[in-house]
Amino acid sequence: MKMKIKPGKKIPLGTKQAEMLVKMIDITCDDELDCGTVFENLDSYAEYVLGSGKKTKTIQLVEEHLRTCGDCAEEFQLLLKALKAVDK
Numbered sequence: 001m002k003m004k005i006k007p008g009k010k011i012p013l014g015t016k017q018a019e020m021l022v023k024m025i026d027i028t029c030d031d032e033l034d035c036g037t038v039f040e041n042l043d044s045y046a047e048y049v050l051g052s053g054k055k056t057k058t059i060q061l062v063e064e065h066l067r068t069c070g071d072c073a074e075e076f077q078l079l080l081k082a083l084k085a086v087d088k
């Protein structure tokens with residue numbers, strides 16, 4: 001079998017990235033947030049975690065997302081760290 005690549009058509013993702021993408025799509029259910037939406041709501045989630053925010057439906061979804069998404073969880077840890085540093 002020959003690998004045919006059409007001229008002018010680039011393969012946008014490496015295999016590893018493509019795998020990650022498939023994995024991401026795989027764990028994304030109807031009611032779950034995508035990384036972008038989670039990112040937008042990270043500050044409200046941080047407020048909730050730090051005790052000054054209410055637990056909303058979005059907060060709950062963000063929480064669930066962070067459990068399954070290492071990237072966002074990492075991003076959240078950084079944000080939390082930054083917020084705590086400002087608090088001092």
Ligand SMILES: [Zn+2]
Nearest residue numbers: 035069071072
């Ligand atoms: Zn994510």
